[in-house]
Amino acid sequence: MVTTRSGAAAATPKRSTSSSSTTMAPTAAANPAAAGVRWLHAPDRTTLFWFAVSLPLVIWDSIYVLGRPHTMEGGWLFWPLYVPYKLYGEVDHVYGWKSYHARNGFTAAQGALNVVETAMYLGYLWLWLTRAREVNVAGRGVSKVLSGRPAAFAVLLAFTAAVMTVSKTVLYWLNEYYSGFDNIGHNSIQDLIPLWIIPNGAWLIFPSYMIYVMGNEIIDGLTAASSGSAGIKSE
Numbered sequence: 001m002v003t004t005r006s007g008a009a010a011a012t013p014k015r016s017t018s019s020s021s022t023t024m025a026p027t028a029a030a031n032p033a034a035a036g037v038r039w040l041h042a043p044d045r046t047t048l049f050w051f052a053v054s055l056p057l058v059i060w061d062s063i064y065v066l067g068r069p070h071t072m073e074g075g076w077l078f079w080p081l082y083v084p085y086k087l088y089g090e091v092d093h094v095y096g097w098k099s100y101h102a103r104n105g106f107t108a109a110q111g112a113l114n115v116v117e118t119a120m121y122l123g124y125l126w127l128w129l130t131r132a133r134e135v136n137v138a139g140r141g142v143s144k145v146l147s148g149r150p151a152a153f154a155v156l157l158a159f160t161a162a163v164m165t166v167s168k169t170v171l172y173w174l175n176e177y178y179s180g181f182d183n184i185g186h187n188s189i190q191d192l193i194p195l196w197i198i199p200n201g202a203w204l205i206f207p208s209y210m211i212y213v214m215g216n217e218i219i220d221g222l223t224a225a226s227s228g229s230a231g232i233k234s235e
Contacts, residue, residue: 039147039148039151039152039221040135040145040147040151041145041146041147041154041155041217042132042143042144042145042146043124043158044213046209047158047210047213050206050207050209050210051121051125054202054203054206055118055121055122058117059118060081061111061114062111062114062115062118064082064085065095065107065108065110065111065114066108066112068100068107069100071085072085072089072097072100087195091184091192091195092183093182093183093184094106094107094183095107098183106175110168110172116164117161117165120157120158120160120164121158121161123157124154124157124158124161127146127150127153127154127157128144128146131146131150132144132145132146133145152221155214155221156218158210158214159210159211159214159215159218162207162210162211162214163207165207166203166204166211169200169203169204169207170204172200184196
């Protein structure tokens with residue numbers, strides 16, 4: 001994600017006329033604060049890639065967890081949508097019959113939080129898709145960005161959801177550690193790496209990246225507001 005602060009003229013909002021789209025006048029472009037543009041935000045390619053991969057998977061996973069036992073083997077929702085969970089439930093018993101028969105509430109509690117954080121991510125995307133406008137960003141051409149309060153709200157929404165994702169994933173790993181790896185300890189390391197460690201590790205890496213980038217945006221925005229200066233953000 002690209003941050004533009006010192007070169008405020010690097011991003012100039014486009015204005016539509018009856019005949020064509022034009023950029024703002026040079027004086028306004030050189031001083032976005034005077035034009036009422038204090039902060040711009042857009043998701044970068046890494047964030048959009050992560051959303052494209054993770055959101056469908058999390059929705060799929062949440063339906064499985066909250067739909068048990070109907071989504072488990074023998075249930076009416078099992079075939080063909082949740083056939084892969086037969087293997088995963090054998091790798092990680094949190095998702096298998098062992099946990100379900102033991103009435104372990106951790107799995108469903110995690111699934112409920114998945115719903116909350118997914119709703120927040122979708123809210124962020126909805127704001128960007130419906131409230132963004134086109135601006136010219138130096139080095140990138142025309143980009144769709146949010147500005148003002150919608151931008152601030154969107155960043156706060158995604159940042160909060162990313163913190164939830166990382167915290168929940170760390171809790172998931174710690175639950176295994178402090179239970180003596182009760183649910184995954186029966187696997188060989190050769191099986192754990194591709195089937196458990198790498199897939200679950202992705203939910204630590206990408207949301208942590210979002211926390212770092214959007215956290216910096218929030219800090220910079222607050223700093224600019226407290227100092228009375230204006231900054232332009234484009235991720």
